[in-house]
Amino acid sequence: MRYYRIEQNNSVSLIVETNESTTYNLTATEQGPTSFMELASAAALTNGTVDDVSRSLLDNAPTIELTTVREHLVRPFDPDEVWGAGVTYAISQESREGEGGLAESYVNAYEGERPEVYFKATPSRTVGPREAVGIRGDSEWDVPEPELTIVLYDGKIVGYTVGNDMCSRDIERENLLYLSQSKIYSKSCAIGPCISTDETVGDPLDVEMQMQIDRDGDIVFEDSTSTSEMVRTCEELVDYFARYNEVPKSTALLTGTSIIPPDDVTLRAGDTVRIDIEKIGTLENTVEQL
Known part of the structure; x- marks a missing residue:
């Protein structure tokens, strides 16, 4: 999977593009992750992968057009x-x-x-x-x-x-x-x-x-x-x-x-x-x- 961050209306969202080329807004789910590192932290706690954590959110995540994602890209994460x-x-x-x-x-x-x-x-x-x-x-x-x-x-x-x-x-x-x-x-x-x-x-x-x-x-x-x-x-x-x-x-x-x-x-x-x-x-x- 590919993970993007976008900024719209002064709000940052975490987006995932699945290997089937469907794109979802993970921030719009109840869990509301806004960064890739939040998923990495959850994966570390469960001994799973980032993609495992992401897949658990997809059923409740709305889709978003990839063209919209590309228009609003920001840095994908903020490395320490x-x-x-x-x-x-x-x-x-x-x-x-x-x-x-x-x-x-x-x-x-x-x-x-x-x-x-x-x-x-x-x-x-x-x-x-x-x-x-x-x-x-x-x-x-x-x-x-x-x-x-x-x-x-x-x-x-x-x-x-x-x-x-x-x-x-x-x-x-x-x-x-x-x-x-x-x-x-x-x-x-x-x-x-x-x-x-x-x-x-x-x-x-x-x-x-x-x-x-x-x-x-x-x-x-x-x-x-x-x-x-x-x-x-x-x-x-x-x-x-x-x-x-x-x-x-x-x-x-x-x-x-x-x-x-x-x-x-x-x-x-x-x-x-x-x-x-x-x-x-x-x-x-x-x-x-x-």
Whole structure:
């Protein structure tokens, strides 16, 4: 199942799209859940799944048109924290070849037992569908990074969404110690449009991913890949994220990218970034100069 949040008349509702493509408003039931994490909490108490909890509400839930849902989308959940994993695809370390000392660090992260896991964003730095992501005023090479994103409740995988890990590549390239400045800033992360559960996604390491950057009606970059190219499992990344860590109730964990625009492509204000992940959906954001 796919879970959306919408806002109409200053009111937020939780919507579920079943695998039969019927869409229901779960907030309009007597139980009235307004967030995916409420369902995850109920599932944890009953040792069931989020989809089990959702199915128990469907008989009393009114339907809603999917077109209406898409017109009123907001961020599918409000993660307490957003984390990222890096160098999980070969292209990520290959793209740093020729960058001196940086290259060795990325090769070691790609080949080593311990993955790169880093803090990415807070809710205030994270935007949802059709909101603007930001590019820094002190950066000249800014790119989106499309990533399968794990949704965690109490450190356990409860679903997947689409993520955009915005990056100021020239700041990162200048000095590896500047990595946090290249990754963490206002509007540096986007997630959405929904949360898909295991039941819908199936094997998360076997889904297709596409990204497109549009500018003034023209496509300036597009590429596609598959999560089958990832050298780490989702469980492995979650394990290292949680080690000796104070894990919050809800977390988004981005899993790395294998789509990297070439050096001569950089985002500009007014661009549109579209990221599509099979069995989840399309995350679309405009770009603004901070």
